[in-house]
Amino acid sequence: MTQQPQAVIELIPASQFSIGELTSIYNQTRVDYMVPMPMNAERLAEYIETYDVDLERSLVAMDGSGMRGVAMLGVRADRAWVTRLGVIPGTRKGGVGTALVRGLLEQSGLLGIDFNMLEVIKNNTPAHQLFFKLGFYEVGELLILRRAPLVPPIEPMIADARRLERYEALDLIGDDRGAQPWTNQSETLHHVTDISGLRLTLGDGSTGWLVYQRQKFLLSRFIYKTDTGDPAMMAYAFLSHLHHQYPRLDTRLENIHVSDPHLPGFRKMGYIESFRRIEMWRGEPPASLVHSK
Numbered sequence: 001m002t003q004q005p006q007a008v009i010e011l012i013p014a015s016q017f018s019i020g021e022l023t024s025i026y027n028q029t030r031v032d033y034m035v036p037m038p039m040n041a042e043r044l045a046e047y048i049e050t051y052d053v054d055l056e057r058s059l060v061a062m063d064g065s066g067m068r069g070v071a072m073l074g075v076r077a078d079r080a081w082v083t084r085l086g087v088i089p090g091t092r093k094g095g096v097g098t099a100l101v102r103g104l105l106e107q108s109g110l111l112g113i114d115f116n117m118l119e120v121i122k123n124n125t126p127a128h129q130l131f132f133k134l135g136f137y138e139v140g141e142l143l144i145l146r147r148a149p150l151v152p153p154i155e156p157m158i159a160d161a162r163r164l165e166r167y168e169a170l171d172l173i174g175d176d177r178g179a180q181p182w183t184n185q186s187e188t189l190h191h192v193t194d195i196s197g198l199r200l201t202l203g204d205g206s207t208g209w210l211v212y213q214r215q216k217f218l219l220s221r222f223i224y225k226t227d228t229g230d231p232a233m234m235a236y237a238f239l240s241h242l243h244h245q246y247p248r249l250d251t252r253l254e255n256i257h258v259s260d261p262h263l264p265g266f267r268k269m270g271y272i273e274s275f276r277r278i279e280m281w282r283g284e285p286p287a288s289l290v291h292s293k
């Protein structure tokens, strides 16, 4: 039977609230979250922009006493993304989370989209169960990795290395890499600044490339490919060049597939796992996302 909210809950488009109000409700829903991720208004605005969050189709749950929960919908060609879901602690287990996610699915349905994606932190049982109940299924496990600068600095592996400008990097990642996690899709990289890349050819003929974002204190958003050769070796090679070039920067990567064959190269370079997410889908990926280079 369909679960109904106990109190009278109204779902209102998030576009009717200010970024400050949305930041406040989001933070209130996450006070006890497994991985603390508080946001400020500036960061939420950037998040909305970077991930194509459609505030007209995102929802705030209200009852007589105010905002009770929030859920946002990212919208891109043929796919939608459920994100920022949260219900304030005292209101949970009353059907509000279900109502919010159902509301988002209805919105993506109205756009003619029946492929919805999300990620949930591993062992977040309430959210995982809720998504299962609403028809999402698991497709894989994703790693969130970090690397602190190492002393002494890394020596670059001998290779023919060529720096790629932003336009070359964006061209290289293309737009047909299959159904990647939302954060790592090409659209995301198109929306952010400071993207560049590196193309390497090793002495044994192995070739590959890395595209990344470099901010003042941080390297992130890696997209990479081994064209020829061993992926673990190629990862070590491009990471050795990158970390040699930027010895003082921290690195944070999100949503790397646990089965990615490049991972041994990352581990050897000092990357450690912060936590894991479960990737979940609802519906089948459309043909436009299945094709991969």
Ligand SMILES: CC(C)(COP(=O)(O)OP(=O)(O)OC[C@H]1O[C@@H](n2cnc3c(N)ncnc32)[C@H](O)[C@@H]1OP(=O)(O)O)[C@@H](O)C(=O)NCCC(=O)NCCS
Residues within 6 Å of the ligand: 003, 029, 030, 033, 084, 085, 086, 087, 088, 091, 092, 093, 094, 095, 096, 097, 098, 099, 119, 120, 121, 124, 125, 126, 127, 129, 130, 131, 133
């Ligand atoms: C996940 C969350 C949004 C659920 O909101 P909610 O309003 O409590 O959800 P509902 O009352 O609609 O519950 C729906 C289903 O979720 C599951 N669920 C909810 N709380 C649960 C719990 N504590 N343990 C196990 N399952 C739970 C159940 O399957 C439940 O159905 P049931 O009541 O028939 O058993 C809420 O717990 C929350 O805000 N958590 C912190 C933020 C968060 O984890 N966000 C999701 C990030 S991906």
